Every structure is written in C-alpha cells, then in structure tokens.
Amino acid sequence: MKRFFLLAMILIPGLTLGQSKFTLNGYVKDASNGEELIGVTVYVHELKTGTATNVYGFYALSLPQGSYEITFSSVGYQPVRKSVELTRNMEFNVELPVQITEMDEIVVTGDALDANVTDIKMSRNEINVKQVKRLPALFGEPDIIKTIQMLPGVSSAGEGTSSFFVRGGSADQNLILIDEAPVYDPSHLFGLFSVFNADVIKESELYRGGIPSRFGGRLSSILEVRTKDGNNKKLEGSGGIGSLASRIMLEGPIRKEKSSFIVSARRSYVDLFLRAAGEENTVHFYDVNAKVNWKHNNNNRFFAAIYLGRDVFDFDDTFGFDWGNATATFRWNHLFNDRLFSNTSIIASNFDYAMELDDESQGFKWTSNIREVTLKEDLNYFVSPSVELNFGYHVSYRSFEPGVIEPNSDRSLFTRTELQNEFALDHAFYLENQHKISNKLTLLYGARLSIFQSIGESDIYLYEDPQDNVNIVRTDTLSFDNFENIKTFVNLEPRFSARYMLNPASSVKFSYNRMVQNTHLISAGTVPIPFNTWAPTSYYLEPQLADQIAVGYFRNFKDNAFEFSAEAYYKDINNVTDFADNAEIFFNEDLSTEYRQGDSWSYGLELMLQKKEGRFTGFTSYTWSRTERDIPDVNLNEPFLANYDRRHNFNIVGTYELNNKWTFGANFTYTTGRPFTLPSGKYQYEDYQVDLITERNASKLPDFHRLDLSATLIPQNKRGRKWQGSWVFSIYNAYSRKNAFTIYTQTPEDSNGEPIRNQKEARLIYLFPILPSVTYNVKF
Amino acid sequence: MKNIIKTFALLLLFNACDEPITIDSDSVEPVVIIEGLVTDQMTSHYVRVSRSVDFYDDVAVEPVLDAQVSIRDDQGNLYSFDHNPWNNAEQQGYYYSDIEFAGQVGTTYSLTVTIGEEVYRASDRLQPIMAIDSLTVSLDEDEFDDPEDPGYYYEVLFFAREPQDRKDFYLFKFYRNDSILRDDEDDIYFSDDDLLAEEINGIPTAGYYSLGDQARVEMYSMSRQGFIYYNDLINLLQGDGGMFGAPPVNPRTNLDNDALGFFQVSAVVSEEIAIEF
CATH class of the missing domain: 2.60.40 (Immunoglobulin-like)
Incomplete structure (x- = not known):
C-alpha cells in the first residue's frame, strides 16, 4: 500500500499550487427536465481554459480571484454565457435550454462540439438513443445493442443476437453496466433483443480502448448505460406498441426541483395471442426499470435505481425455463469541499436461470445463479483547471452457484445433485490523473491495482492429471471454510492516454491499457446462452490479461459538423479462457479438467465518419481486423481464427429529417462471413452419417449484408391535445438477403420421409427474410 | 445444441428458414x-x-x-x-x-x-450391467389427440433399479418389430449415472407404437471411454455449427494411430413387450 500512496504523490503535480485560488463548482442541467448533463464544456474566456462536467453533471474549476466570463456549452443545447465575480468559493449551477431548431433535429447530447478532437478519450463512442429510436428496428423494438454492433471495432455473430465482439475480444469480455451494476446476460429471447429499454436510457457509451482506471474486470470493452433520473419539473409519460412488445414510462417530480422518479416497463405480448390461438408453447419477456433521486442539498444527492428483467419459456405447461437479471444501485454524490467530489455506490446484481420438467418419472428442476454485491468509492479531485485527479476503491463479493438439479417428484429418476459453489472477493484501488501539460498536450495516466481472492467455502479437488478429462482421477480434496483464502491474485493494470492537438481541428491520440478479467464465462460457442455459467479465477483458472495499444488521428470538418477518426490497435491476451475440444461444459463436476487457457491476439484498423448535427445525421464505419487464438489441446495445438474474426466490416447508419412530419432512417451493414468449421468428408458409424473434421474455423460463412429502412411520422398535433403520437415504420432486410446464421449437416430424407443412409447434406439457417413492422409511440 | 436452434426458430413467428446449401468441401486424405x-x-x-x-x-x-x-x-x-x-x-x-x-x-x-x-x-x-425390471405399455394422450403417424400413440415405459454403489454408463437401443426406432435419425440414447436415483419408474423410451407392434429394448454397459465417445458423437451429429455450442470436432476414441470410430465392449440385456390391451 505504501507504494500506492507514493504513486499518488508523484501523480499529483498540482497539489502544492493554488493557494490564493477560489473554486467555482456546480451542476449543469437540462432546463426542460432537470436531467444532469454529462460532458458539458465549461470555458473560461479570460484564461482560455476550461473543464467539462463529469458523469454526474458536476464541474469544478479552481481560479484566481477575479471576474470571469464563462460559457457552458453542449451539443443540442443553447450555450449559456455567464459573468462571475469570484471573490470566494462559489457554487454555480446552470441550466441549459434545449436548442430550438426549425425542425425536431436529432442531436447528440452531452458532448462538447469538438470533443472528438479535443477530448483525451479515444476508442470510445456514444450511442445516441434518440437516433436509435428512429432507426429501422427488428420487430419495431429499438435496441442500442444493434447500433453498437455497427460501431467501428465492433462485430456481431450475425443478426438476431445481442452479443458483440470488441477488437478481437469474445462476448464475455465486455463489461455491461446499467447504472453501474453489471448485467451478466444482456439478452432477451436468446439475443433477439437486448435488455435495454430505449425509453429509459439517458446516455450510453462504449469504450473499446483507452479505458479509464475506474473501470476494470473485463478485457475488451466497457458498455456503460445510464438511465434517466426522471423529470423534476413536470409529470410526463410515454408509451409504445410494437409488433412484439409494448412499453410504458412515467416520470415526474416528487418534490419539485428536489426529487424525482421514473418508472418504466416493457413486456412482450405475443404469448397472449398464442394462448388465445390455442398454442401450448409460449414465451414472453419483461423489463422493469425504476429510479428515484433526491437532492438533499447541493452537497448531497441520492439516487436509487433497480432493473428487473426476465424471459419465460413454457412448453405445454410441462417443460419450461426462464432466466433474468436483477440489479439495484444506490448512489450518494457528496461534495466534501469545493473541489473534491465523491460518489459512493452500493450495487447488487443477480443473474439466475431455471429449467423445470414436470413429470412423474423424470421430473426435475435445475437452477443456477451468480450474485454480487459491490461497494464503490469514487473521488474526483479538481486540483486546478489543468489537473483533475480520479481515485477510488472498489470491493465486490461474488457467489457463483453453477447448478443444482433436484427431482420434483418422489418417483423421479433424478437424485439431488449440486455442483460446487465458488466465492470470490475482488478489490481494486485506482488512481488516475488527467493532466493538461499545455494547450496542445494532455495526458491521462494512472493505474488500477486488482487484488482478487478466491475464497471458501469450497472444496478443491486435486487430480492425478488436472488436464485429463477422460480418465479423471481425483487424488485428494482441499477443504476451505467460509471466507478462508484459497488463492490471491494481484495484478497492476497501468493505463495511459495522450492527446496532442495538431491544429484546432485535428489531433493525434495514443493509449495503452492493461485489463484483467477474473470472471470467466463457461461457454465453448460463439454466442453465449443464458444457460452458460460463470466461474471466478481460482485454483485452476488464472486471471485473463489483455494489453492493448491504440493510436488514432482525429479531425473535424466544416465547423465540427463532420467528425472523422482513424484508429489502429494491437491487442494481446494471455490466459484467455477456452475449453478443450469436446469439453463438457454443462453440469460437469470436474469442469476444471476442461479448462484450457491460451493466447489470443488481434489487430485492426478502424475508420469512422460521423455527422451529429443537421437534417442528416449518422455515421459510417469501416473496420479491417484479424483475430487469432492459440489454445493448448484445441485444433491439434495449432493457432486458429477466432469464431468472431471478421476481416472486413462496413456499416452505414443514418437518419434524414425531411420536415416536421417525416424522418427517414437506414442501416446498411456488410461484413465478411464468420470463420466456420465445415466437414472435409464423412463416414459411417453404425448407421450414423458422421462428418469428418480436419481443421477448426478453416472456412467462412457467406458474407453478410443487409439493408434496413425506416420512416417516422409525427402527425400534426391537434390544438389542445395533451398528447403527441408518432409512427415508426420499419423494413428489416429490405432486399431479403438470406444471411447465414449457421450451417449444420444432417442425413437427408427421401420424399417419403425415410433417411437416405448413404448421403449427407449441409443446410443453411437464416433468420429473417424481409420483415416489415410498425411501432406506435405516444408522449403525454 | 440443435435443440436450442430449434427453440430459437420457434421464437421466430414465421417459417423457420432452413434450406440445403452446397458447401465447398475439399478432398482430404481418407481416414x-x-x-x-x-x-x-x-x-x-x-x-x-x-x-x-x-x-x-x-x-x-x-x-x-x-x-x-x-x-x-x-x-x-x-x-x-x-x-x-x-x-x-x-x-x-x-x-x-x-x-x-x-x-x-x-x-x-x-x-x-x-x-x-x-x-x-x-x-x-467389459462392465457389468443392471437388469431391466420390466417394460409397460402406456397410451400417450397428447399423441393420441394429435398423432404424428396415425395409429401410433402407444409408448413403452422402462423400469429398472440403478446400482448406486458403482459408476455405470448405459447405451440403449430401441426396436419396433426389429427395426431400430429413434425420435430423430441422429439421436443416440445413452447416459451416465451421475444424476440418477436408484428407482427408475417408467421413463418413456423413444418413439411410438401401434397395436400389434412388438417392442424391444436393449441396454448395453459401457466404459467411461464409451460414454465419452457417444457423447462426443451426438455433439457432432446434432451440433449447431459453433453458434451457441462448440465448433464441431472429431469424437475422442479409444483407437490409436488417428483412426476414428470406436471399439466397444459391453454386457447386454434386453426385454420385449407386445403392444396390446
């Protein structure tokens, strides 16, 4: 620990300065609904310097005594210029009016106009939820994950899945946070939709590199989704009916300007029709988001948020399964003094699934869950306008219950079987300094110290050969009590970013980060399913480590109307968790014999052009990348292309506002098909026709491309009407391309349905032909 | 894993889109x-x-x-x-x-x-095998209401006592009038005893029978190596191409020198029953 504080001393060059200075601080909010605004530029004209609001809408500036002209500006809002006479420490809260344009333009909130170039962050994108709502959507359900899958450096496993792969990382290497709480499975209906209801999202951003020190625990990306706080000025609501699900949202003040709430719910309703039509197999999902916040005073504000979501599948009332996430966040923002901002959070997250067969002779219930409780203390110290220090401590307690199978009738053939539970304590200390060296050069440097403990209560089996998954011979058992330390893993994760302005419209950036992942997904496929479990770093699993460097060139054109970026990266992963060929990953008491950790490396070039203002907004991205893996005992110990390797990936996302009534949107995506293992022959065993496999992922699926179109109609409002409706018409897969979801093989059948025993055929599954949908939304 | 794909396809409220495709399959040295x-x-x-x-x-x-x-x-x-x-x-x-x-x-x-x-x-x-206690015939009401093949709605139930004091691996073969019977062409019926209680009280065997049929159940003992072979084989036969499940890979076998297939040694018991009232 001593070294940590020593590091802190070195990292705080501004600490000894600023004796005769005063602090100006406060919150910047949206004047229409009181939502705090993130990333608002606060510019001091006299000093030609400034800062930006943090993720809680808070800013602080330390300035010499004097009078200043200060401008607060953010895309989509009218800039506000204020005169301030600074003779003492001052609290100065500002509300920015929404920019009233001729048309209801889509604008990206919460960013300085030139942030693309001036911000030190790179490899980071915001997902504009307002725009997502006007883009074509599968079954009319707007979904931010579908837009994330089109960002540079991000790929998907094909359509109809909520998994995404960032810079050669697998789907479990993304830390997905909703109001700071991790979501272990972001999918509804096996990934057709994500758990994120677009109605409640305030901000969402994806970091694929240059990851700030306050984040850790996953190798490849951070997806941070923050929900709205609720309008603290007036009661508002909205709702929508899509082809598959309907939504309702209500927000408003509890005590005006002091406290507010928001509740939102979404439920799919096809099961109601299916039941009415006598169908015995049904499925539904729902989401509930709720949040309250209250401002005790300017120094203390509190937030409490929950998310609940679940999918329920029911087959004939006898067999069914369900899964769901539940998260809760309690947050306390506190100002210790004018310059020290604190965020204390208590976070809980639960993911569980169950599968049940109701049958006298073979009934069972299978349950599994992962739970965690986290305490986070994050501090922002605004040392001077050029130095901002972030530091904190996070601790999580996690419990992994991989599975229990219980008979649910006396005569069932099953006996109660429980897999070994695992527990872990995860500590992290971090310290990071954003240091403006000059007007041209800004540095962000810091580190995160991860201390991970695998703890009891647990039994560790010792094996004659821990990697032999055929002849498993347990030689001994090590027993550990509750909270007894089994093994400790300490890793230092350095983080460094630099931005150098070439001229006011262009900059170059560099970043290096090391990430550590101590929570491992037990899945051997490309796309995780909810029935995959997670396991902590432990006696038989080493922490996964990723080192990534990225360089980028950033340039804005036409008065910041167009933003261009070009980034190149190289990522090297050690101990990437994978599994032996033929691994049994479901309900295996000796799962550790299947673990195979190896190497993975990825490199790529990413280009992006984005337009955030005007009638036409959108982005286009192109990514060239290559990702390989080398895993012991897999593919005869030869390196192979990762399942999610994509050589080319090209996307266009755009909306055009024709007039007040009509807005049009389009998505186009083209990617190289994903690597695939095709049989190189066949043979017969008994009367089974068996594929002969020679090399993993040596072939590719056909290239994937698809065009989607949408039109949003906002009818003219009748005078005196209290509500505003709008229609979103979508056409998914406009030219009905048969995009391969996967290919499988089988013994073909003749016209009488009898198997043709000397032949074998390959079949292609594609999910969606052309698919129109309509969504009706209402605001009141 | 193919079942997950099937469930997934069921979700899609339109015809599951599944069609034959010709793959580029290079000739390789025969195995x-x-x-x-x-x-x-x-x-x-x-x-x-x-x-x-x-x-x-x-x-x-x-x-x-x-x-x-x-x-x-x-x-x-x-x-x-x-x-x-x-x-x-x-x-x-x-x-x-x-x-x-x-x-x-x-x-x-x-x-x-x-x-x-x-x-x-x-x-x-060669591993020992438990005895089959009995088979019974039962009318499946769902299948009776809506039979896939008209007249075929009887199922055969299997009763046995699983020895709890040793590790067993089982392979089953079901016959209808001496023809092998499976629910799906690529099904293999096998099990270890990890989750099994002692009493097996009438679990349904594969397929359906009509009146007058003769049903036969064969049960084979296997080594763990055999269980692993069939487990790997069914994963390969019923794999989804590496989407939700693992990418296809050759089954582990007890044969050396890169041969595929399996050399199985089993004790066998069998039991027959006529489908009648």
Whole structure:
C-alpha cells in the first residue's frame, strides 16, 4: 500500500499550487427536465481554459480571484454565457435550454462540439438513443445493442443476437453496466433483443480502448448505460406498441426541483395471442426499470435505481425455463469541499436461470445463479483547471452457484445433485490523473491495482492429471471454510492516454491499457446462452490479461459538423479462457479438467465518419481486423481464427429529417462471413452419417449484408391535445438477403420421409427474410 | 445444441428458414474408421473397417477388404476375424470372429487391425450391467389427440433399479418389430449415472407404437471411454455449427494411430413387450 500512496504523490503535480485560488463548482442541467448533463464544456474566456462536467453533471474549476466570463456549452443545447465575480468559493449551477431548431433535429447530447478532437478519450463512442429510436428496428423494438454492433471495432455473430465482439475480444469480455451494476446476460429471447429499454436510457457509451482506471474486470470493452433520473419539473409519460412488445414510462417530480422518479416497463405480448390461438408453447419477456433521486442539498444527492428483467419459456405447461437479471444501485454524490467530489455506490446484481420438467418419472428442476454485491468509492479531485485527479476503491463479493438439479417428484429418476459453489472477493484501488501539460498536450495516466481472492467455502479437488478429462482421477480434496483464502491474485493494470492537438481541428491520440478479467464465462460457442455459467479465477483458472495499444488521428470538418477518426490497435491476451475440444461444459463436476487457457491476439484498423448535427445525421464505419487464438489441446495445438474474426466490416447508419412530419432512417451493414468449421468428408458409424473434421474455423460463412429502412411520422398535433403520437415504420432486410446464421449437416430424407443412409447434406439457417413492422409511440 | 436452434426458430413467428446449401468441401486424405463390438452374448462378434469418403460422395464409406483383424483378451485368449465370411454383399468391410464366444465381465479386450503397414489398436473393458425390471405399455394422450403417424400413440415405459454403489454408463437401443426406432435419425440414447436415483419408474423410451407392434429394448454397459465417445458423437451429429455450442470436432476414441470410430465392449440385456390391451 505504501507504494500506492507514493504513486499518488508523484501523480499529483498540482497539489502544492493554488493557494490564493477560489473554486467555482456546480451542476449543469437540462432546463426542460432537470436531467444532469454529462460532458458539458465549461470555458473560461479570460484564461482560455476550461473543464467539462463529469458523469454526474458536476464541474469544478479552481481560479484566481477575479471576474470571469464563462460559457457552458453542449451539443443540442443553447450555450449559456455567464459573468462571475469570484471573490470566494462559489457554487454555480446552470441550466441549459434545449436548442430550438426549425425542425425536431436529432442531436447528440452531452458532448462538447469538438470533443472528438479535443477530448483525451479515444476508442470510445456514444450511442445516441434518440437516433436509435428512429432507426429501422427488428420487430419495431429499438435496441442500442444493434447500433453498437455497427460501431467501428465492433462485430456481431450475425443478426438476431445481442452479443458483440470488441477488437478481437469474445462476448464475455465486455463489461455491461446499467447504472453501474453489471448485467451478466444482456439478452432477451436468446439475443433477439437486448435488455435495454430505449425509453429509459439517458446516455450510453462504449469504450473499446483507452479505458479509464475506474473501470476494470473485463478485457475488451466497457458498455456503460445510464438511465434517466426522471423529470423534476413536470409529470410526463410515454408509451409504445410494437409488433412484439409494448412499453410504458412515467416520470415526474416528487418534490419539485428536489426529487424525482421514473418508472418504466416493457413486456412482450405475443404469448397472449398464442394462448388465445390455442398454442401450448409460449414465451414472453419483461423489463422493469425504476429510479428515484433526491437532492438533499447541493452537497448531497441520492439516487436509487433497480432493473428487473426476465424471459419465460413454457412448453405445454410441462417443460419450461426462464432466466433474468436483477440489479439495484444506490448512489450518494457528496461534495466534501469545493473541489473534491465523491460518489459512493452500493450495487447488487443477480443473474439466475431455471429449467423445470414436470413429470412423474423424470421430473426435475435445475437452477443456477451468480450474485454480487459491490461497494464503490469514487473521488474526483479538481486540483486546478489543468489537473483533475480520479481515485477510488472498489470491493465486490461474488457467489457463483453453477447448478443444482433436484427431482420434483418422489418417483423421479433424478437424485439431488449440486455442483460446487465458488466465492470470490475482488478489490481494486485506482488512481488516475488527467493532466493538461499545455494547450496542445494532455495526458491521462494512472493505474488500477486488482487484488482478487478466491475464497471458501469450497472444496478443491486435486487430480492425478488436472488436464485429463477422460480418465479423471481425483487424488485428494482441499477443504476451505467460509471466507478462508484459497488463492490471491494481484495484478497492476497501468493505463495511459495522450492527446496532442495538431491544429484546432485535428489531433493525434495514443493509449495503452492493461485489463484483467477474473470472471470467466463457461461457454465453448460463439454466442453465449443464458444457460452458460460463470466461474471466478481460482485454483485452476488464472486471471485473463489483455494489453492493448491504440493510436488514432482525429479531425473535424466544416465547423465540427463532420467528425472523422482513424484508429489502429494491437491487442494481446494471455490466459484467455477456452475449453478443450469436446469439453463438457454443462453440469460437469470436474469442469476444471476442461479448462484450457491460451493466447489470443488481434489487430485492426478502424475508420469512422460521423455527422451529429443537421437534417442528416449518422455515421459510417469501416473496420479491417484479424483475430487469432492459440489454445493448448484445441485444433491439434495449432493457432486458429477466432469464431468472431471478421476481416472486413462496413456499416452505414443514418437518419434524414425531411420536415416536421417525416424522418427517414437506414442501416446498411456488410461484413465478411464468420470463420466456420465445415466437414472435409464423412463416414459411417453404425448407421450414423458422421462428418469428418480436419481443421477448426478453416472456412467462412457467406458474407453478410443487409439493408434496413425506416420512416417516422409525427402527425400534426391537434390544438389542445395533451398528447403527441408518432409512427415508426420499419423494413428489416429490405432486399431479403438470406444471411447465414449457421450451417449444420444432417442425413437427408427421401420424399417419403425415410433417411437416405448413404448421403449427407449441409443446410443453411437464416433468420429473417424481409420483415416489415410498425411501432406506435405516444408522449403525454 | 440443435435443440436450442430449434427453440430459437420457434421464437421466430414465421417459417423457420432452413434450406440445403452446397458447401465447398475439399478432398482430404481418407481416414481409417473402425467400429467393433464385443458383447457378453455367445455369438460371432464383428469389427467393421472402412475409410472416410468425400462429403458429397454417394457412398457412405469405402470398405477396407484386406485388413488383418484380431482381438486378444487379458485372459490369454486370441480371436481371429475373417472378412465377410458369408459373402454377403451388404457386409463388405465387416470382419467376424471365426468362432463364437461370449465376453466376460471384468475382462479387457484388445483389438488389433492391420492395414498394409499401418497398425491400429484399441482396448475396452467389459462392465457389468443392471437388469431391466420390466417394460409397460402406456397410451400417450397428447399423441393420441394429435398423432404424428396415425395409429401410433402407444409408448413403452422402462423400469429398472440403478446400482448406486458403482459408476455405470448405459447405451440403449430401441426396436419396433426389429427395426431400430429413434425420435430423430441422429439421436443416440445413452447416459451416465451421475444424476440418477436408484428407482427408475417408467421413463418413456423413444418413439411410438401401434397395436400389434412388438417392442424391444436393449441396454448395453459401457466404459467411461464409451460414454465419452457417444457423447462426443451426438455433439457432432446434432451440433449447431459453433453458434451457441462448440465448433464441431472429431469424437475422442479409444483407437490409436488417428483412426476414428470406436471399439466397444459391453454386457447386454434386453426385454420385449407386445403392444396390446
């Protein structure tokens, strides 16, 4: 620990300065609904310097005594210029009016106009939820994950899945946070939709590199989704009916300007029709988001948020399964003094699934869950306008219950079987300094110290050969009590970013980060399913480590109307968790014999052009990348292309506002098909026709491309009407391309349905032909 | 994993889109495939030797007619095998022991197949098997209401006592009037006993029967190696191409020298029942 504080001393060059200075601080909010605004530029004209609001809408500036002209500006809002006479420490809260344009333009909130170039962050994108709502959507359900899958450096496993792969990382290497709480499975209906209801999202951003020190625990990306706080000025609501699900949202003040709430719910309703039509197999999902916040005073504000979501599948009332996430966040923002901002959070997250067969002779219930409780203390110290220090401590307690199978009738053939539970304590200390060296050069440097403990209560089996998954011979058992330390893993994760302005419209950036992942997904496929479990770093699993460097060139054109970026990266992963060929990953008491950790490396070039203002907004991205893996005992110990390797990936996302009534949107995506293992022959065993496999992922699926179109109609409002409706018409897969979801093989059948025993055929599954949908939304 | 794809397809409220596609399947050097079975029944046991063929070939395999096949047990007995001794056109590539013998529980049998210069070996141990208590016939009401094949709505239930004091692996084969019966062409019915309680009280066997049919259930004991082989085989047969499940890979086998297939040694019990009132 001593070294940590020593590091802190070195990292705080501004600490000894600023004796005769005063602090100006406060919150910047949206004047229409009181939502705090993130990333608002606060510019001091006299000093030609400034800062930006943090993720809680808070800013602080330390300035010499004097009078200043200060401008607060953010895309989509009218800039506000204020005169301030600074003779003492001052609290100065500002509300920015929404920019009233001729048309209801889509604008990206919460960013300085030139942030693309001036911000030190790179490899980071915001997902504009307002725009997502006007883009074509599968079954009319707007979904931010579908837009994330089109960002540079991000790929998907094909359509109809909520998994995404960032810079050669697998789907479990993304830390997905909703109001700071991790979501272990972001999918509804096996990934057709994500758990994120677009109605409640305030901000969402994806970091694929240059990851700030306050984040850790996953190798490849951070997806941070923050929900709205609720309008603290007036009661508002909205709702929508899509082809598959309907939504309702209500927000408003509890005590005006002091406290507010928001509740939102979404439920799919096809099961109601299916039941009415006598169908015995049904499925539904729902989401509930709720949040309250209250401002005790300017120094203390509190937030409490929950998310609940679940999918329920029911087959004939006898067999069914369900899964769901539940998260809760309690947050306390506190100002210790004018310059020290604190965020204390208590976070809980639960993911569980169950599968049940109701049958006298073979009934069972299978349950599994992962739970965690986290305490986070994050501090922002605004040392001077050029130095901002972030530091904190996070601790999580996690419990992994991989599975229990219980008979649910006396005569069932099953006996109660429980897999070994695992527990872990995860500590992290971090310290990071954003240091403006000059007007041209800004540095962000810091580190995160991860201390991970695998703890009891647990039994560790010792094996004659821990990697032999055929002849498993347990030689001994090590027993550990509750909270007894089994093994400790300490890793230092350095983080460094630099931005150098070439001229006011262009900059170059560099970043290096090391990430550590101590929570491992037990899945051997490309796309995780909810029935995959997670396991902590432990006696038989080493922490996964990723080192990534990225360089980028950033340039804005036409008065910041167009933003261009070009980034190149190289990522090297050690101990990437994978599994032996033929691994049994479901309900295996000796799962550790299947673990195979190896190497993975990825490199790529990413280009992006984005337009955030005007009638036409959108982005286009192109990514060239290559990702390989080398895993012991897999593919005869030869390196192979990762399942999610994509050589080319090209996307266009755009909306055009024709007039007040009509807005049009389009998505186009083209990617190289994903690597695939095709049989190189066949043979017969008994009367089974068996594929002969020679090399993993040596072939590719056909290239994937698809065009989607949408039109949003906002009818003219009748005078005196209290509500505003709008229609979103979508056409998914406009030219009905048969995009391969996967290919499988089988013994073909003749016209009488009898198997043709000397032949074998390959079949292609594609999910969606052309698919129109309509969504009706209402605001009141 | 294919079941997940099927469930997934069920979600899509339109016709599941599934069509044949021609894949680029390069010719590779054929691989030797060996399939052998020694049981505790007094009979002439078989070993089948073949080579893999190209994916789109019209034959299932290329039989190997000139292999030297023998089995030795750990009691010092050596059994020689002859190719297709009864000159049956359907038995190309099948080798039969030149005498009838019954495998003994607890004995290890070692197979040697020689093709030209190459020698392939495997061994497996004959495990004991529990008895089948009984079979019963029951009318499946769902199937009666909406039969897939008209008249076929009886199912056969299986009763047994699973020995809880030892580790067992089972392979089942179901027959309807002496024809093998499966729910799906690529199904294999097998189990370990990890999750099993002692009493097995009437679990349904595969498929449906009509009145007058004769049902037969065969149960084979297996080694763990055999269980792993069938587990890997079903994953390969029913895999989803590496989407939700693992990418396809050849099953682990007890054969050496890169041969595929399996040499299985089993105790067998069987039980029959007539489908009648």
